[in-house]
Amino acid sequence: MRQKIVRLTLVAGVLVLALLLLLATCGAGGNGKKGEGGKGDDGPKKPVQTGAGPATQLTVPPAYTTRRGWELINTSPDYAISRTTGRLAYLLRVSDNQYRLETIDSETGKAGWKGENWRPPASKHFPKLLLVTKDDVEYFVTWAYGKVGVNALTPADTIVSLDVYNATDGSRQRIEVPWNSAPTVDTSGPGILISDGRTNSVLVDPASGRITKIAPTALKYPKDCPSCRQLTEVFGLTTKGLLVSGAREFWVQGGWFSRNIAPKGTDRSSGIPTTVAPGWVLAKWQLAKGQKRAATHDLWAVHDAETGKPVATVECHKVAIKPGQYPQAVMSPSRTYLVAGNLAFDLETKKGFCLEATDGSKPLTLVSVTDEGIAYGATPGRNAADVLAGRGRPVQVEVTSGVPEALPANVRLPATEAAAGVGVFRWTDELDRLHLLGYPRADR
Template sequence: MRQKIVRLTLVAGVLVLALLLLLATCGAGGSQDTKDADKPTKPVPTPTGPGPATQLTVPPAYTTQSGWELVNTSPDYAISRTTGRLGYLLRVADNQYRLETIDSETGKAGWKGGNWRPPASKHSPKLLLVTKNDVEYFVTWTYGKVGVNALTPADTIVSLDVYDVKDGARRRIEVPWSSAPSVIASGPDILISDGRTTSVVVDPATGRISKIAPSALKYPKDCPSCKQLTEVFGLTKKGLLVSGAREFWVQGGWFSRNVAPKNTDRTSGIPTTVAPGWVLAKWQLAKGQKPAKTHDLWAVHDAETGKPVATVECNKVAIKPGQYPQAVMSPSGGYLVAGNLAFDLTAKEGFCLEAPDGSKRLTLASVTDEGIAYGATSVRNATDALNGGGRPVAVEVVTGTPEGLPSNVRLPGAEAEAGVGVFRWTDELDRLHLLGYPRAPH
């Protein structure tokens, strides 16, 4: 009898335990959570200390034991050089966004902008950083129709929100625009271009809009190629940077023919990308130069004077790319990388990171103030490398020797001056995570 009682008690206990487990399971992952998973999740940065919840595999230069993490942000972010603030866009509701900031070193929350809606839901807003007169601004922009009843291209605009990095003071600027825009913030103003000869310059400090007519591009004399395939390419303190079929110039300033690097064809310069204060251009080597048939010369030019600061020869590509790699700067501006090119701007040296026969090309995605560049082989562009594609590598710029990393290593998309690498990762719910991992102690 006693044995039956004990057995009944045990059976009852098992049933109760099973019921409790079932209730706990329903509470942890039931239909309500599935419903809520589709809602925007507010990023909650974890301060430096115990480390982010997400532990990625990263290069050995960084540690995951401390840092911060943001969840469900947009892919774009920008880091202020003067304040160390990192700005990021947060989707707070359907087609509603807000710009928020954190301290890139500690993860501590900073100022927050107000909620706003882009003019078109199909165009996600972008985030840029521009500097004018030593004042930095976060710039969000999007393109679309003014209202639901807009019927013609004249009813479309480029919508800009310009925030003072220090205190978040916001200025809304709307520019009428009838075609897909290119928005460039390499400074000192914001450039909007149609990829040809129509452009608008916006002053981030005052909101003043200046439309530049094609007739005001000031074509150089005796340059027939300048009027072929003409494109407004960038902006300098002295005026627009303009490219023709084979030569380029600054509106009312310097002309590429007059600043061509030594041993090049002076009429062959083509700008490929711009960065604050710099222009990266490709040149054909002059006839008679031994490698002229197989190599091009790449030069980083000072955007204000046109003077070439650093150059390097590299194998010609078999097929001309539809778009050249974008230039990426180290936090303090001492290094510049683009594709398989790297430049030490302090030492005035350039490096072509490829095998002597042009094989095993790699694409660099970021570079640190210590001269360590990160990228991957067998990828189409830097975005693929940052998303985990190809074979990741680390390169010490001054030696030019790539060091292979484990295939599951995530690469930093940027590094703050405080030495915190910024990584991105998408989880199984298709939410983007931004993570800040500091450099590992030596």
């Protein structure tokens, strides 16, 4: 009997020892170890490497593989990718009214720096997230518009709240701009432009935080241009000053004037800017009277934002109904290619492509383009948001050939591609949580 008790005791001891060893092994996996993302640790997490890739396995274009990559769950709709550091920034909701900006390496998924929690003036919705470059330094910019306090009663009590983070180290500055109407915020130029969609605007320097108010009288209207004073809109920012649009012509404040840089074969007083991208302006022009296709086609041109000179042009069918908003320009990581709607431009060879049927039917909406000149989109596509939500028939297009290639109907398209060749995909699950997934190209 005594021997039996001793044996049972020994067995129990061995089991306890085994359990302790198992717990120690699990503890080394990063749940509490410094530098591996344990509880209470703000250090970067090691990238998750699994043979099966991210847990969510979307059907993607053949250029990408789901066997490797990373996944973020329950993030903000907006994200931004730094070209110089490779960091992808996104927002997390940490409570009902607080948010935090976090970053990962867009190639490996490894966690980077993260900001402090803060409460924006409009706390019910995710703040917007943008990227701006000033003097070759990149900044992530979050912005929200709302009341200063809970007792705000007048428009004077509303602000645009900006948090500007250095993309390299995450250092932050808070900037608050009094604003009494719904704002638009643009960062395609060398600064942060806040506008009311008309002639009132403010410039914010992301480096110093300096705020400069631009009065409508300072827009420097070109001489002998009555249409410039009709439907006037501050449209963007260039290194030379504000880009301003009138009813039929556009100009840079104190700089170039569209009438003087109109593409050959166009009506010089018909230019309308439709979208801007860092360093570029996409504009629509009417063909000059007497041109063969003046009644059926418009000419689209990408202009150098600094000089106004057209760099690449293409003719495309006129639309039957003017859109409420023109498609936004999207660029490849190296900024060699630019796409917008059914237009694509190779800025290196200075060529433009109109991706449509010969009769102008089957509208195509492109949403992303790679450094290899492969653009992704869908037909018919009402806008980029619809295409990225999975609506329409997905296609891929080699820009220089202009021939769309149909993809399987269930394919998800990349919203963008990072410089490391990682496609960023969006997906919303049954719990209405947004997933951001990074799938690398299969040849890397």
